[in-house]
Amino acid sequence: MTKEMPKHYWRNLPETKLIAPLIADASARVTAMDKQEVDKPPLFSDRLAERERPTRRIAATPIAQLREEASACRRCPLYAPATQTVFGEGPDDARLVFVGEQPGDQEDIAGRPFVGPAGKVFDLALADAGIARETVYVTNAVKHFKYEPRGKRRIHSKPSGYEIRHCRWWIERELAVIAPQLVVALGSTAAQSLAGRTVSVLRERGPTVFGAQAGFVTIHPSYLLRLPDERSKAREYEKFVADLVHVRQLLAQADVAA
Numbered sequence: 001m002t003k004e005m006p007k008h009y010w011r012n013l014p015e016t017k018l019i020a021p022l023i024a025d026a027s028a029r030v031t032a033m034d035k036q037e038v039d040k041p042p043l044f045s046d047r048l049a050e051r052e053r054p055t056r057r058i059a060a061t062p063i064a065q066l067r068e069e070a071s072a073c074r075r076c077p078l079y080a081p082a083t084q085t086v087f088g089e090g091p092d093d094a095r096l097v098f099v100g101e102q103p104g105d106q107e108d109i110a111g112r113p114f115v116g117p118a119g120k121v122f123d124l125a126l127a128d129a130g131i132a133r134e135t136v137y138v139t140n141a142v143k144h145f146k147y148e149p150r151g152k153r154r155i156h157s158k159p160s161g162y163e164i165r166h167c168r169w170w171i172e173r174e175l176a177v178i179a180p181q182l183v184v185a186l187g188s189t190a191a192q193s194l195a196g197r198t199v200s201v202l203r204e205r206g207p208t209v210f211g212a213q214a215g216f217v218t219i220h221p222s223y224l225l226r227l228p229d230e231r232s233k234a235r236e237y238e239k240f241v242a243d244l245v246h247v248r249q250l251l252a253q254a255d256v257a258a
Helices: 007-012 016-024 026-035 044-051 063-070 105-110 117-129 161-178 188-195 230-257
Strands: 096-100 137-140 147-150 153-156 182-186 206-210 213-218
Touching: 007 016, 016 026, 063 161, 096 161, 096 188, 105 117, 105 153, 117 230, 137 161, 161 188, 182 188, 182 230, 188 206, 188 213, 206 230, 213 230
Parallel strands: 096 137, 096 182, 182 213
Antiparallel strands: 147 153, 206 213
16 A cells, blocks of 8 residues: 555545444454355256246245245244244235345334335335335345344344245245236345346346346345445435336336337
8 A cells, every 4th residue: 555655645545434443343243254154056956947947837826825834934044033034015916026135123023024224215215216115015035034143232144145045935936926017126135036146236236137027126225324424325315216216117118018
């Protein structure tokens, strides 16, 4: 760094204020990474099977029955520490489906998706984009809250590839019943679940396809809550609302084409 910029300029860099909290939180992050389950790459046979996934026919089990079955889900170990399964909600014939990452602390307690702080941001953005929440189906790629205990708090922990793959079973069946015109992935975990591969939200943000399903990739509303200053939050919120407006326009275009 000294070759690029003298030290007396360093304190003016925007990154400088991040150094102290990064150092203070380093031990906790190392502990969390050490506890993280090893994410093993899929076998070649699994990758071949994945290519056929969009063409498989899935029985359309009623949503109410799926919700009841999911309440006893044991497909991955996340069920054990979670309060309950948090299944999707909304019309079972919705034209638009939103898929998030996983339930948070408040969703785990309430048993409903998107009712916590990120859910409030999501509701506000939907309203600003002219989309009524009661007309859309909202769900998550992973149905149980994965967290790390920290004192009396439960801190969100990102689902592993193993957990995403095992919970995809539920997403596929939700979509088979609803048969939406458009599916919106909120964040990289949702996009990974729907696409069956790692997805970069920054590179692939916008219209896409998930197999044979028309899709759209955008940020998860929780991203807005993590931004460090109000100016950044306002700028990124406007981009998020613009994405949702684009989603609404795509649905309108589909109506015209039909």
